[in-house]
Amino acid sequence: MTNTLRIVALVAVSGLALGGCASTERDRLEQINQTSAARIEQLNQENQALQLALQRKDSRIAELEGDVRGLQGVRTDLQRQIGDVRSQQASIADQLGNLRFAALDPETDRAIQQLAAQHQDIIRYDPARGMLQFTSDLTFDSGSDVVRPAARDGLQALARILNGSSASGYDLRIVGHTDNQPISSAATRQKFGTNRHLSAYRAIAVEEVLRQAGMSPTRLEIAGWGEFRPLVPNAARGGTAQNRRVEIFVVPGSPSSGAVESAPAPTEPAAQPASRPEMPMK
Template sequence: MPSIRLLVLAPTTLFALGCVPQSQYDSLLMANNTLEENQAVVETERDEALARIDDAEARVSEAEARYASLQNEFGGISDQLGSSRDSLQAMRERLIKLEAGPLPADMAADLAQLAASFSDLLTFEKESGTVRFNSDFTFSSGSDVLKGATTEAISALADIMNAASAAGFECEVIGHTDNVKVSNPATRAKHKNNTYLAVHRAISVRTALVGAGVSPARIKVAGYGEYRPVVANTNKGAAQNRRVEIVFTSSTMLAELPATNEAAAPATEITTPIEVEEYEAPK
């Protein structure tokens, strides 16, 4: 700071020559000290500002590098998502086209023989791969407890399901009723409406199949109550609508679904009636 030093020397020299009063000298000296202090503050602030700029530039460089990395990573993920989307779409199209049946010849023949042996109890529809139990012979009115003869038929059905010809198949047990409302208080205490009764009957059939040795992982249950009749109901309902259907489908498609990272939940055996939501028929 040569200019400031010159300013300091000048009043000193003048004072030494006796040309400047002491008060003026003191004033000049104080001003000089103030300028030096201000300059020091300015230089400190400048250095701090430069440091902040350097830090900001470093962060910008890091952000640019990260952005470039993310772009590359996103490109790879985008390609993977596109491939997965194509695979899932192909799987969806195959699943949509999947229909129940036809069953292997040996399995279909065994089921046809089963239907012939218990002709008053069940029928077999080869085209759809469906075994249909007549509920009037399978259960007592308003009950989900299997009758004695039904247990024998279900045991024979379990043997067919456990045979080699049926190894690649699973089934869905579906309960149906007619449109006669559940009115008996004792029945309503256990089955609030026809949907409950249908589901509980399906569960009873599933439980019997599992008890006869069929893997529970191969059996699903459902109940539609009165809402999927096969014939028009009269004021007393219709016997054809009171039924439990067992629909066989290939499990091959399910095995081909893409695996996930989540551990599969263990199958839960259903042995007691469950709560189901009320369902209102369309007006």
């Protein structure tokens, strides 16, 4: 009897212990389940955010691809335009290459050749182009637009030739040039500003001498190229004398120039401009 009671008691205690263990395990599993559910919800939210970001990225990529297609179209159009411009340039170059300058009449050509021979230090004559080139370094003082006396004599002689009957049908195109060295003198820079301005002022000064010598202003055209039409590459250190020049082209007169009538010679000698201080060579 006593043993039986002992066994019953032992079984009861064991049952209670097992029940407590089962309850603890169930609580632990429920906690794990809740934690897992919360983690799954968090991951779902993160996944939704990533999906939205991916959609935005895809949309941006599509927008950029559209921009690229548009730019490719612009590039194609620009390449076509560049090709057209190059074709036009080639056509113009061919036309210029086929141009031939009209030769001057023998009397005028001979007179200008004699003039150039008399002023070899200042004037170079190209009969094929009907062009006289006056060296700027000998025609003007450095940084100045006042024609020197020796060059003035040559220009006055040229005016007499052009006012002759055989040359009355010609006009003159006067073009100033400089080297590529910037104007260093403050006084020169204040007056002329740039090389282009200086070259234009020098062309104007030559035009004034010719006009004062009796040539009609309707026969005289002036221009200034500055450093932008060099004869030879400019030296890296300092200016290049060959590029500092004034060119005078003898060209057929236009109907509106009134070149068939010579302007009357001035009755009074032209006033000489005041001398100016020496400035760095341009």
